[in-house]
Amino acid sequence: MRKIKSETIINVVENLCAEANFELPVDVLKALEKNVVLEKDTAKDILEEIIENANIAKEERIPLCQDTGTANFFIKVGRNVDIVDGDICTAINKGVSLGYANNYLRGSIVSDPIERKNTKNNTPANIYIDIVSGDKIEITFLPKGGGSENASALKMLTPSVGWDGIKEFVLSAVGEKGRNACPPLVVGVGVGGDFASVGLMSKKALLREIGSENESAFYGKKEIELLNDINKLNIGPMGMGGKTTALAVFIEIKPAHIASLPVAVSIQCHSCRRKTVII
Amino acid sequence: MKIGLRDLVLNPEILKAGRRILLSGTVYTARDAAHKRIIAMLNSGDAAPFNLKNAVIYYCGPSPAKPGAVIGACGPTTSSRMDVFTPKILEEGVKFLIGKGARSEAVVNSIKENGAVYLVATGGAAALLSKTVKKADLIAFEDLGPEAVYKLEVKDMPLIVAVDSTGSNIFELNRTVTSQKSTH
Secondary structure (H helix, E strand, O other): OEEEEHHHHHHHHHHHHHHHHHOOOHHHHHHHHHHHOOOOHHHHHHHHHHHHHHHHHHHHOOOOOOOOOEEEEEEEEEOOEEEEOOOHHHHHHHHHHHHHHHOOOOOOOEOOOOOOOEOOOOOOOEEEEEEEOOOOEEEEEEEEOHHHHOOOEEEEEOHHHHHHHHHHHHHHHHHHHHHHOOOOEEEEEEEEEOHHHHHHHHHHHOOOOOOOOOOOHHHHHHHHHHHHHHOOOOOOHHHOOOOOOEEEEEEEEEEEOOOOEEEEEEEEOOOOOOEEEEO | OEEEHHHHHHOHHHOOOOOEEEEEEEEEEOOHHHHHHHHHHHHOOOOOOOOOOOOEEEOOOOOOOOOOOOOOOOOOOEHHHHOOOHHHHHHOOOOEEEEEOOOOHHHHHHHHHOOOEEEEOOOOOHHHHHOOEEEEEEEEOHHHHHHOEEEEEEEEEEEEEEEOOOOOEHHHHHHHHHHHHHHO
């Protein structure tokens, strides 16, 4: 067994909180730059503002967005890892509370959904753990803003509607609330599984690098089809019209029950912040 | 176009939907929780924590300021969550709203009736927008943390007119373009 101190995890998470909130991933920046030349007028101005914002945030270590998000963690723990002096969830939450406080990141979590009292340190994090082979821990952090999260949608379709029904649902979700979710968007689509798992699939889809190909040629084509159709909606950057409504669409699938066709659409704003560290 | 708040108050009609401006003047931050409290205060006959007459409300919950900084990151939040409160707020005299995203039909009608203007800032350009804030004072609801009300002095804040005082709505204009395209 490889021993990993919980203090190591705390330090890694603390740094992740800062780095992810100050630096836009290179693939996202490249995708924005690629689209600037396709746009004109207001749409172009907005994309340029977003790119300039990324430069200021990185250089001056100011958060890209004031909404420094719900702290989502996707963790892969090797089965040959022994975490000493604590457990992984406590360590991650400790890292989040330190990372947010020490880097002046906004606490956006309320402890009770009705009472709505701010916890001030952005805990608790949403933590999803997979046990894998090996002796490492892979930690992926996805700070996700509330505005785009509110535009996300889930529907239990019937199998007979097939791909056309899935496509109609994705386009209606983006069409209905996409303009409020800080486009250009990254759209994660989960198809299959059940009610509980399809939402998580759609969120995990957001972790894929822009420009990466789907493992399945079939779904790869469907991603391009959806992206093209979304970009014909004329929502554009910040909903002000234009060709760039989404930068990417990623589809994740799972086997499903014979009666069910669950579909979830996770909407991610252009501030598509995510970072992975392997311990 | 650079514009000061005084000129805006006198001539809201110069702001046409789609126009880009650089705004300078005083704006007050207020999000969901602050709106809820302000409306409750008004309903019980109390005064709002700042003068609503001709005021500018910015839907924003900034991140904490670093030592030596005026403010943290401070971009707009989604305006539609404030739709339920906005007609009442406009009736009380607020003239300008700054946020992001589309508004309900009821809000657009209320903007028109009250000769108000809805402007949008670029969401997620919060580091850039923080550079336009020259002064920030906490004036109410400190317990709400990032949802407290701050009085901000802004200089050349980049905004786009989304709904003008005649009710012309950039989001509807875009939608019309799309539907015309799809019928051809």
